[in-house]
Amino acid sequence: MGIGATAGVAAVGGIALSAQAAGSKSTSKASGALAFDPDGYTKLTTTITDAAGTEHDVTYHFWKAVTYVANPVDEAYQSLNVSVPVEIDGTAVDASGAPILFANAVGGYMPSSVADATGVGGGGMTGIPGGGAPGASASAAPSASASASASSGTGTGTGEVQSGGNAMVNGGEMVSLPKLALAAGYVVVEPGARGRTLKDSDGEYYGVAPAAIVDLKAAVRYVRANKGVIPGDTDRIVSSGVSAGGALSSLLGASGDSRIYDTYLKELGAADASDAIFATGAWCPITDLEHADGAYEWNWGSNVTASTGKVVDQTVSKALQSQFAEYQAALKLRGLDGFGPLNARNYDEYLVKQYLEPSATTYLAALSASDRATYLAANTFITWAGGKATFSWADFLTHVGARKKTTPAFDAFDLSAGENNEFGKGTTVSRHFTAYSLKSDTTGLTARRLDSDIPEMLRLMNPMYHLGKENPGRSRHWWIRLGTKDSDTSLTVSANIAAAADNLGDDVNHLYYWDEGHGSNTDPGDFIKWIAKVSGYKGKRK
Incomplete structure (x- = not known):
């Protein structure tokens, strides 16, 4: 019918x-x-x-x-x-x-x-x-x-x-x-x-x-x-x-x-x-799970963890941040609106100017004058002038506060993360999918090398792989959203997808929700x- x-x-x-x-x-x-x-x-x-x-x-x-x-x-x-x-x-x-x-x-x-x-x-x-x-x-x-x-x-x-x-x-x-x-x-x-x-x-x-x-x-x-x-x-x-x-x-x-x-x-x-x-x-x-630990530490590495109230092991955090820097450079992405090459040194500036300040501006502009004054009085790190919000990356991180995940956030040393289970196989409930976490495994249950099928699984599960290959069958229109207080992942993950699609000439509509969390x-x-x-x-x- x-x-x-x-x-x-x-x-x-x-x-x-x-x-x-x-x-x-x-x-x-x-x-x-x-x-x-x-x-x-x-x-x-x-x-x-x-x-x-x-x-x-x-x-x-x-x-x-x-x-x-x-x-x-x-x-x-x-x-x-x-x-x-x-x-x-x-x-x-x-x-x-x-x-x-x-x-x-x-x-x-x-x-x-x-x-x-x-x-x-x-x-x-x-x-x-x-x-x-x-x-x-x-x-x-x-x-x-x-x-x-x-x-x-x-x-x-x-x-x-x-x-x-x-x-x-x-x-x-x-x-x-x-x-x-x-x-x-x-x-x-x-x-x-x-x-x-x-x-x-x-x-x-x-x-x-x-x-x-x-x-x-x-x-x-x-x-x-x-x-x-x-x-x-x-x-x-x-x-x-x-x-x-x-x-x-x-x-x-x-x-x-x-x-x-x-x-x-x-x-x-x-x-x-x-x-x-x-x-x-x-x-x-x-997503982009094999690089998510590094991206997470680059973004939230200096914040305390909600469950412990402490900053994570900075040796581990900095090692993962270094991995992110290498990966980000290899992507050779350019930021939206003519920003130029994106790398670990300027990504904070890019996020602030391209997404975070516009997000805060939209949020504040929608408030009544009295509510806006109240919010700004409680959040003095924001400068409100000419109808626009400005602030630093460091102050933004302080504003977000505690991060949700420990380190590594996705390929846990003890195989406890849901993503470890996602890469399980057969009767093996969980596996490592990065060489770094495998090397630091605390379970004593893993081999010295990643299982041979892991590289294929990562390609099958990562949109960045396909965007990097300029897949001709890809979607040409992208709507991507993330909350600015979402520390379930790094703010760079969705921004990289948006940049990759934009760099290929696709139509990209990407923004962040101010003061919103996951989902x-x-x-x-x-x-x-x-x-x-x-x-x-x-x-x-x-």
């Missing part, structure tokens, strides 16, 4: 709505197990409050837990939900040519399932199955109850909360991008994916790297193979994700149609179609509008 349009239109969120629905023509190339059933939906109605606070009554067709590969390892995770609006505020919608929001709900590189969802925005991270993971780490995702502290930048965990693409907004409230997209007239696809804690009866981990990205690519291939049957424009797929989900979203955008995943996709029986996406939305991406999203409505802008979608009418 496809969706068409006739005369008589209204508009919601800039999307034209039609007065009645008609059929759509199928151009699907999928067959057998990978053929989408156009009649297999449930008709649902819900009320969605948009980013401006306006309520909309939305009727939509909902396809639940559709398996997207022919040879699934675990259907509970390798399935997707599809939501297609058919009526908004009493007016029929034509979503046949609408952009498709591809909203992953991965958090902490954990498994994500849509199997229990009862409607749009209902999927999410499933947590840790029994006996499945090492001890909780700074980068393991907590429950939803932990998210409020993360939004203010005061929590001790990542604070990442995932449920169908949800993130935090000001004040600790939740925002669901899938619901906002549906209310704007877009098609929403929510894919599940395997994650690092999944373990079979033989004790083997089957969701570690590169399972999550392979699954998401397979899901994209399924959607594209069913062009004309799954409503929406399969050439205008826009991904979204937060934290590890943001990492996977950026990786999905950077690695479109890369051949290095072919063997993995073939094993799953993925559809014979493109896995390239049109645009990428990534919030606080936890924040303070401009969700702007993202929904951005999708319409970059996709050129204005809705259809007849």
Whole structure:
């Protein structure tokens, strides 16, 4: 039952709505197990409050837990939900040519399932199955109850909360991008994916790297193979994700149609179609993992750690900072807006001028005169003159305060980090993925050299690798966001992705949220509008 349009239109969120629905023509190339059933939906109605606070009554067709590969390892995770609006505020919608929001709900590189969802925005991270993971780490995702502290930048965990693409907004409230997209007239696809804690009866981990990205690519291939049957424009797929989900979203955008995943996709029986996406939305991406320890120390090395109240071992911190300097120089990136070459010596200046001062300025300008005066009185490191905020990098670090993670932040010497588990293999729960941490291993359980497959795993999991190769199948539109108080990762990680994409000539929309922590999203409505802008979608009418 496809969706068409006739005369008589209204508009919601800039999307034209039609007065009645008609059929759509199928151009699907999928067959057998990978053929989408156009009649297999449930008709649902819900009320969605948009980013401006306006309520909309939305009727939509909902396809639940559709398996997207022919040879699934675990259907509970390798399935997707599809939501297609058919009526908004009493007016029929034509979503046949609408952009498709591809909203992953991965958090902490954990498994994500849509199997229990009862409607749009209902999927999410499933947590840790029994006996499945090492001890909780700074980068393991907590429950939803932990998210409020993360939004203010005061929590001790990542604070990442995932449920169908949800993130935090000001004040600790939740925002669901899938619901906002549906209310704007877009098609929403929510894919599940395997994650690092999944373990079979033989004790083997089957969701570690590169399972999550392979699954998401397979899901994209399924959607594209069913062009004309799954409503929406399969050439205008826009991904979204937060934290590890943001990492996977950026990786999905950077690695479109890369051949290095072919063997993995073939094993799953993925559809014979493109896995390239049109645009990428990534919030606080936890990525570039093999260089993340150095980047973290360069950024937060002088700050005390929240859990200990002490500064980390400065010998280790400075060694990792030196690694970052070498890596950053090798990238040969140029900053946005003509800044010039980015290196460890000038990156602080770049972050302050390009992102942090503009972020503070936007925040302060939006306050009332009295509230702004109160904030400035409490934060005297900021100079406010001519409607602009200025400050030093050192004062900014003092303002942020304690860092969340110890050192190394990602490849822990004792293999306790979630990322160590992400690079587990077989019955080995966790492995080192950097030579530095391997050399300083405190468990006594590791070999003298990194396992031979680690370099391949790192290439499969790092968007910077694909951007460095100028992958022709990459996304050409990038929306990247991060909170200025997010010490779950380095501020340079998202800035490097933005610079790499910009240097290739891609369209980049990147900014930081002032005084926000991990998982924040303070401009969700702007993202929904951005999708319409970059996709050129204005809705259809007849």
